Amino acid sequence: xxxxxxxxxxxxxxxxxxxxxxxxxxxxxxxxxxxxxxxxxxxxxxxxxxxxxxxxxxxxxxxxxxxxxxxxxxxxxxxxxxxxxxxxxxxxxxxxxxxxxxxxxxxxxxxxxxxxxxxxxxxxxxxxxxxxxxxxxxxxxxxxxxxxxxxxxxxxxxxxxxxxxxxxxxxxxxxxxxxxxxxxxxxxxxxxxxxxxxxxxxxxxxxxxxxxxxxxxxxxxxxxxxxxxxxxxxxxxxxxxxxxxxxxxxxxxxxxxxxxxxxxxxxxxxxxxxxxxxxxxxxxxxxxxxxxxxxxxxxxxxxxxxxxxxxxxxxxxxxxxxxxxxxxxxxxxxxxxxxxxxxxxxxxxxxxxxxxxxxxxxxxxxxxxxxxx
Amino acid sequence: xxxxxxxxxxxxxxxxxxxxxxxxxxxxxxxxxxxxxxxxxxxxxxxxxxxxxxxxxxxxxxxxxxxxxxxxxxxxxxxxxxxxxxxxxxxxxxxxxxxxxxxxxxxxxxxxxxxxxx
Numbered sequence: 001x002x003x004x005x006x007x008x009x010x011x012x013x014x015x016x017x018x019x020x021x022x023x024x025x026x027x028x029x030x031x032x033x034x035x036x037x038x039x040x041x042x043x044x045x046x047x048x049x050x051x052x053x054x055x056x057x058x059x060x061x062x063x064x065x066x067x068x069x070x071x072x073x074x075x076x077x078x079x080x081x082x083x084x085x086x087x088x089x090x091x092x093x094x095x096x097x098x099x100x101x102x103x104x105x106x107x108x109x110x111x112x113x114x115x116x117x118x119x120x121x122x123x124x125x126x127x128x129x130x131x132x133x134x135x136x137x138x139x140x141x142x143x144x145x146x147x148x149x150x151x152x153x154x155x156x157x158x159x160x161x162x163x164x165x166x167x168x169x170x171x172x173x174x175x176x177x178x179x180x181x182x183x184x185x186x187x188x189x190x191x192x193x194x195x196x197x198x199x200x201x202x203x204x205x206x207x208x209x210x211x212x213x214x215x216x217x218x219x220x221x222x223x224x225x226x227x228x229x230x231x232x233x234x235x236x237x238x239x240x241x242x243x244x245x246x247x248x249x250x251x252x253x254x255x256x257x258x259x260x261x262x263x264x265x266x267x268x269x270x271x272x273x274x275x276x277x278x279x280x281x282x283x284x285x286x287x288x289x290x291x292x293x294x295x296x297x298x299x300x301x302x303x304x305x306x307x308x309x310x311x312x313x314x315x316x317x318x319x320x321x322x323x324x325x326x327x328x329x330x331x332x333x334x335x336x337x338x339x340x341x342x343x344x345x346x347x348x349x350x351x352x353x354x355x356x357x358x359x360x361x362x363x364x365x366x367x368x369x370x371x372x373x
Numbered sequence: 374x375x376x377x378x379x380x381x382x383x384x385x386x387x388x389x390x391x392x393x394x395x396x397x398x399x400x401x402x403x404x405x406x407x408x409x410x411x412x413x414x415x416x417x418x419x420x421x422x423x424x425x426x427x428x429x430x431x432x433x434x435x436x437x438x439x440x441x442x443x444x445x446x447x448x449x450x451x452x453x454x455x456x457x458x459x460x461x462x463x464x465x466x467x468x469x470x471x472x473x474x475x476x477x478x479x480x481x482x483x484x485x486x487x488x489x490x491x
Contacts, residue, residue, distance in 0.1 A: 049413045050404040053378060056397055057419065060386035082405060082432050083439025089455065090386060090395030134436045137443060144453065145392040166443060168453075 001047045002038040034096065035067040040104060042074030051079060051086035051101065051130065060090060062097040072104035073128035073154065082134035089143025089168070098148040101140075103128045108153035110177060115328045119296065119304035120200060120227075120342060122157045122181045129155035138166035138189075139182075147171040147192075151178060158182040164201075167191055169215040175199050177327050185209020186242065187228075193220035193247075198327045200227045200305055200341050203257075206234040211258065214243030221248040223269075225316075225323035225332075227307075227341040230257030232291055233300035239263040239279070250281055252316040252323060254307075254340030256291045256298065271317045273339040286315065296372050307342040308372060314338050374408030375435055377425045378416060379460060395455050400462040400479070402438040423465065430471035438478075454481050 040046040041054050048054040054071045062069065079085055088099055105111075109127030112118060118126050132139040139158045142149055142165070156164045156178060164180040167173045169191035177198045180187050186209060187201040194214070201211050211228035214221060221243070228240040240255030241248075244264025251269040255261050261272065261280035270282025273294075277287025294311040296304035307313050316337040325331050326343035337343055380401045386393040397403060403422065406412075416422060427435065438460070442453040457480065464477035 043411050046413055047415055049411055049416060050378070050406070052404045053413075053416050053422070056380070056384065056403050057415070057421075060384065060392065060396060061388065064388075081439070082436035084441070087441065087455070090384075090392040092386070092389060092392060134432070136440055141441070141443070143395050143441075143455070145389070145395055 001040070002036075004036045004038070005034060035065070036070060037067055038070040038072060040074055041071050041079075042076035042104075044074070044076040046074055046076070050081070052081075052084070055086060055088050055099070058091060058099060061092040062099070063092050063094055066097060068097055068100070070100045070102065072102060073107060073130075074104045075107045075124075075128045078124040079128070079130045080133055083132070084137045084141045085130040085132055085139050087141045087143065088146045088149050089141075091146040093146050093148050095148050098150065099146055100150040100152065101154065102150070102152040103154065108177075109155055109179060110153055110328045116330070116345070119302065120179070120306045120327070121202065121303045122155050122179055124155065127155060128153070129157065131157040131159055132162060133159050135160045136162055138163040140165045142167040142171070142173045144168045144171065147173070149173045150176065152176040153178065155179040156181070158184060160184075163187060163189055165189070167194060172218070172220075177329075179327075185238070186211055186213035188212045189215065190221075191215045191217070193218040195220075195222040195224070195322075196226055197222070197322050198225045198325075198341050200327060201229070202303065202305070203228075203230045204234065204300060205230070207237045210238050210242035210263070211240040211255065212242070214241075214245070214248060217243050217245045217247040219247050221245075222322065223248070223250045223253050224319060225251075225326065225341055226253045227305050227327075228253065228255045228258075229295075229298070229303075229305055231300035231303050232257060232298045236276075240274070241267065243267065252319060252337065252339050254294070254313060255280075256289075256294065261287060271315065271339060273313050273315070284315070284317070286312065289313070305340075305342065307338050307340055307344055309344045313340055314344070375427045375430055375432065376406050376408055376410055376412075377427060377435070377438070378403040378406070378412070379423050379425055379462065379465065380421060381423045381462065382421050384421070395453070397455055398459070400460040400465075401456045402460065405432070405435055405439060423462075424467075425465050426468050427474055428468070428470055430474070434471055435474070457481060 112126040164182040166189045172192040175196045181202040183204045239260040240258040242263040249269040255274040260278040267281045272285040275291040280287040316339040327341040330343045383398045384396040460477045
């Protein structure tokens with residue numbers, strides 16, 4: 001467990017406090033130091049062997065204690081449980097005194113030596129991974145309280161009859177650079193002003209179900225740079241995104257394998273790509289892409305949702321705030337990044353025709369890596 | 374053989390009753406792991422936790438001890454239970470059988486607008 005203090009202003013005030021102490025003036029300690037408690041989670045000599053014991057050991061009121069708790073998973077073994085692997089709830093938090101579940105240095109699929117060539121799907125061998133095996137409940141469940149909890153750099157799968165990540169309606173949680181997968185819908189259920197960035201959500205359920213769903217999105221709700229898919233071997237149905245609200249912005253996001261892009265026409269946003277145009281927001285979006293042309297393997301047997309340079313997803317818009325890099329940390333193209341979670345490094349191909357549904361796929365090729373590997 | 378990490382004392386939120394209801398309480402199971410699981414030193418020595426070994430049980434027979442009410446639209450936050458089934462801590466011993474665990478189980482009450490439903 002590491003305990004650190006942070007923040008430029010707080011650090012400056014701390015330095016001032018030290019200087020004042022030298023001349024005999026006391027400075028209240030709490031004014032200048034937010035504490036960050038970082039704990040290791042894994043099965044080889046870590047602070048905790050399960051995510052749930054880490055969460056249960058976090059104090060109830062992080063704001064009063066002026067503390068942020070960071071749990072860093074280590075890939076000593078796959079984190080599996082019959083019940084919820086990580087259930088967060090009941091803490092008083094805010095935007096900086098919050099709970100962050102992420103990975104230790106070098107432990108994420110984003111850090112793997114072969115991250116650029118590893119198939120983009122759940123694979124516990126390449127990074128910290130959480131998988132629920134039993135029925136009911138989600139793999140990660142974010143309950144009431146503990147708002148602003150962040151789930152980052154993790155792989156999350158539900159092998160039972162539950163979601164990958166499920167959040168309470170009234171609170172905001174943030175999902176960043178995760179691989180999520182479930183056979184129950186939706187893969188991710190969020191509420192309020194939650195954000196999902198650079199994340200793969202794969203629904204392995206035929207003929208029904210949403211990919212990412214929102215309950216009552218609030219202003220600021222965002223999906224950016226995500227890939228939301230149902231593998232092509234399964235029957236398309238429902239919508240990739242379920243949240244018919246102008247509070248939800250969807251941008252630079254790829255949705256494939258569903259009957260509709262979104263469940264209604266009220267979402268805002270732009271530069272989205274899909275094989276279906278129904279309810280796709282934005283005048284620069286393209287709802288006429290051919291599924292089979294966009295990814296290394298869109299099938300349900302060995303899926304691999306790395307974008308193809310020869311596909312038509314290279315028509316996104318730069319977003320330095322939310323998606324300066326992609327799901328594995330590749331810097332996005334400064335002028336025309338890829339739509340979806342994956343950026344083809346140096347990719348020059350793609351560039352499908354915009355909003356011309358009769359011209360399927362658009363121009364292809366021109367890049368270095370070309371087609372499927 | 375399975376090992377249960379069980380809360381020995383209530384985890385409390387002293388100023389927020391809704392949040393307090395979301396925290397694990399005495400007798401709630403924190404985690405279930407196979408016998409011989411490499412619990413960390415902190416998990417083995419934390420005075421708020423106890424590790425109980427259960428023999429003669431399948432995982433399926435124990436996993437309901439980890440179930441809570443899902444955070445969905447059907448159940449207001451103040452009514453959701455973090456664990457539906459808990460254990461009477463006073464009835465627990467370091468080594469138990471499934472039958473003994475069953476006899477120590479208690480269903481947590483569900484609260485409806487201030488009324489406790491048993």
